[in-house]
């Protein structure tokens with residue numbers, strides 16, 4: 478059963494079309510690796526999926542809900558869509574003024590406050606006195622915030638950084654920062670977690686700890702844009718090779734890496750992969 | 758000696774006015790500056806252009822001229838008289854400082870990487886949440902040093918209020934020169950130095966408090 482379907486994504490910047498009709502399907506719990514040369518549109522694809530860019534054309538179906546480019550959506554609806562997708566950036570983008578724990582729990586905490594405010598409104602509408610409603614909403618908020626704190630610690634533990642929970646980003650190594658960013662992206666329990674070259678800003682020595690963390694996330698539905706071919710081959714259920722804004726070739730890791738069909742993929746792999754593993 | 762005491766007391770009274778101008782101007786100009794910043798960064802031209810024009814005019818002319826224009830302008834143009842002197846001072850100072858602050862804010866905001874806002878968006882935060890929880894804390898850290906310069910200038914600029922006869926401390930001291938007493942004028946310097954000294958300490962404290970943010 479397909480869970481996520483992306484159809485015919487097109488996106489232009491100025492006069493140049495960067496995505497020329499991208500589509501793919503993804504079953505729940507599976508991992509899709511996206512590979513391709515620099516400039517082929519991988520980042521743009523992820524940015525469209527996370528609603529940082531608006532595609533000119535295209536459609537997303539996720540768990541029965543449909544987003545169609547070109548239709549008007551309210552800010553509220555876009556926010557709801559954004560929450561379905563998580564994104565781990567190439568450059569981490571942690572909030573420098575918050576600790577690791579603060580980074581993970583900021584968005585859930587803000588959401589908790591919103592929910593408490595809504596609860597208060599609801600209670601008042603149902604005829605409860607203002608005072609009592611405020612008290613109930615406060616108690617509700619406290620409970621949510623406590624849950625968030627517990628959840629943040631669980632996530633930091635999951636990425637192996639519970640002992641660094643009170644550290645600020647600048648006190649962490651690049652690899653640790655990226656692991657905090659992964660915990661942060663998981664905090665809102667997105668249905669699809671996207672990674673944009675999560676290790677390309679890291680020293681080779683720090684790459685492995687991040688890849689290890691991503692491996693532990695098996696079971697989440699994930700889209701991983703990566704230059705780490707060996708990693709893509711190892712973790713992915715399916716691989717897409719993008720070239721010039723199109724899906725040039727797709728298949729299982731075995732098919733893509735062992736028996737590439739198109740010339741573009743063959744020469745890409747020759748540069749990016751066989752060199753690296755010294756098979757050729 | 759009792760003359761010295763009476764001079765001190767009346768200078769103190771003038772100083773109270775100086776402090777009031779200073780505090781009210783800060784209180785009003787700090788948020789107004791942000792409004793102007795957000796306005797001049799707006800994608801809507803009808804909002805952005807007037808904001809930028811305002812900043813250009815205000816930064817391009819002397820504060821003294823603005824003060825005179827605001828105090829005498831309504832009377833000259835519309836025949837409205839009796840505009841409160843103190844109110845005119847507040848309007849002129851607030852507008853002037855809001856524009857200078859807005860330029861500082863703008864510079865600070867331009868230096869916050871796009872990725873910060875995007876990280877907030879991806880986490881489903883609203884624009885307002887992003888402003889208060891992501892942008893503002895980093896902005897405060899970045900603008901602290903240039904803001905401290907402007908705030909120090911404001912302390913000294915309050916003395917311009919005397920040109921429309923608002924009795925701040927210099928105005929009071931000048932009254933004494935008419936009586937042949939010069940020293941009160943120099944005496945005011947002590948008040949300014951004390952004020953600046955306290956502000957310097959406060960800004961240093963603020964810098965310490967935000968030292969944990971590395972941007």
Ligand SMILES: Nc1ncnc2c1ncn2[C@@H]1O[C@H](COP(=O)(O)OP(=O)(O)OP(=O)(O)O)[C@@H](O)[C@H]1O
Nearest residue numbers: 490491495513514515516517518519520521522674
């Ligand atoms: N905001 C933008 N404005 C204009 N052009 C853009 C913008 N974003 C991306 N592009 C262009 O779109 C093309 C695809 O960029 P994209 O970042 O999606 O490629 P990529 O596959 O992620 O490359 P890389 O492997 O280098 O990260 C590039 O030519 C880039 O210059």
Ligand SMILES: [Mg+2]
Nearest residue numbers: 519520521673
């Ligand atoms: Mg990219």
